Amino acid sequence: xxxxxxxxxxxxxxxxxxxxxxxxxxxxxxxxxxxxxxxxxxxxxxxxxxxxxxxxxxxxxxxxxxxxxxxxxxxxxxxxxxxxxxxxxxxxxxxxxxxxxxxxxxxxxxxxxxxxxxxxxxxxxxxxxxxxxxxxxxxxxxxxxxxxxxxxxxxxxxxxxxxxxxxxxxxxxxxxxxxxxxxxxxxxxxxxxxxxxxxxxxxxxxxxxxxxxxxxxxxxxxxxxxxxxxxxxxxxxxxxxxxxxxxxxx
Amino acid sequence: xxxxxxxxxxxxxxxxxxxxxxxxxxxxxxxxxxxxxxxxxxxxxxxxxxxxxxxxxxxxxxxxxxxxxxxxxxxxxxxxxxxxxxxxxxxxxxxxxxxxx
Numbered sequence: 001x002x003x004x005x006x007x008x009x010x011x012x013x014x015x016x017x018x019x020x021x022x023x024x025x026x027x028x029x030x031x032x033x034x035x036x037x038x039x040x041x042x043x044x045x046x047x048x049x050x051x052x053x054x055x056x057x058x059x060x061x062x063x064x065x066x067x068x069x070x071x072x073x074x075x076x077x078x079x080x081x082x083x084x085x086x087x088x089x090x091x092x093x094x095x096x097x098x099x100x101x102x103x104x105x106x107x108x109x110x111x112x113x114x115x116x117x118x119x120x121x122x123x124x125x126x127x128x129x130x131x132x133x134x135x136x137x138x139x140x141x142x143x144x145x146x147x148x149x150x151x152x153x154x155x156x157x158x159x160x161x162x163x164x165x166x167x168x169x170x171x172x173x174x175x176x177x178x179x180x181x182x183x184x185x186x187x188x189x190x191x192x193x194x195x196x197x198x199x200x201x202x203x204x205x206x207x208x209x210x211x212x213x214x215x216x217x218x219x220x221x222x223x224x225x226x227x228x229x230x231x232x233x234x235x236x237x238x239x240x241x242x243x244x245x246x247x248x249x250x
Numbered sequence: 251x252x253x254x255x256x257x258x259x260x261x262x263x264x265x266x267x268x269x270x271x272x273x274x275x276x277x278x279x280x281x282x283x284x285x286x287x288x289x290x291x292x293x294x295x296x297x298x299x300x301x302x303x304x305x306x307x308x309x310x311x312x313x314x315x316x317x318x319x320x321x322x323x324x325x326x327x328x329x330x331x332x333x334x335x336x337x338x339x340x341x342x343x344x345x346x347x348x349x350x351x
Contacts, residue, residue, distance in 0.1 A: 076326065135300045188289070
């Protein structure tokens with residue numbers, strides 16, 4: 001059974017790799033660069049992000065007060081996002097992009113807490129390596145720290161128990177990655193509509209840049225998240241239970 | 251479990267190396283400059299209204315900071331799993347000692 005699943009995975013991965021036409025594509029970083037969203041959009045996305053940050057902050061505060069031992073797991077989720085978003089991986093399009101690492105934290109803590117952890121990663125990258133930016137922090141937080149985790153969390157809640165746990169974790173993390181890029185494309189498109197084709201043409205343009213590049217990276221991110229989740233099952237069963245991540249009945 | 255973990259790790263490595271082997275003439279850019287191009291192509295008149303407070307002076311410094319970011323995260327992960335592993339080992343050891351008493 002296990003080997004069948006693995007060979008299925010291998011087959012799917014190979015198919016994807018073969019289907020992806022190697023083409024020279026432009027590769028924007030996943031984050032929107034400093035100053036590249038007009039002020040009105042920067043403010044709008046910031047306004048969307050703030051409520052998530054407030055709820056996330058309150059949730060973390062409560063969790064740390066009621067269960068101090070959960071700090072270790074919080075650190076783990078943040079560290080995982082830190083490592084993954086530092087890895088720029090080559091893709092079949094001949095360009096590079098990076099995973100987000102937000103799926104794990106979303107599964108463990110839900111989207112609100114992950115919005116804080118993801119924003120910490122974004123701040124680090126904006127301030128130290130000039131990736132993303134302060135004026136685009138709200139927009140980048142909404143795509144990477146909120147929307148991606150939200151997608152992961154919904155998949156995790158919706159599919160648990162219906163599918164082998166490993167597959168649910170894989171799908172949650174991989175689709176969180178893709179969702180992040182889809183929203184980034186949309187954010188760029190609404191702020192910079194094509195003079196002829198409008199928002200749709202612009203979205204197609206930004207989306208095309210991301211779409212193929214991101215698929216193999218999303219698969220890698222899904223697999224890495226499965227690996228760390230398995231390690232948690234083996235080494236931190238009690239913590240998972242405390243967070244309500246029980247093994248699904250099957 | 252162990253075996254399938256190895257297969258998964260191999261898959262990630264394969265996914266990472268495959269593009270390097272197959273797309274030989276590519277430069278693997280990931281620079282922000284290219285994203286800026288896409289925007290200025292659509293809106294030639296757009297001027298970024300804010301610039302990064304600090305920019306790494308060279309590609310080397312940038313990779314230093316990225317390596318530091320990864321190392322920081324990896325050390326927390328390693329601490330976590332090392333700590334948990336030690337706890338488990340200690341518990342097993344204690345059970346063994348208790349049982350032999």
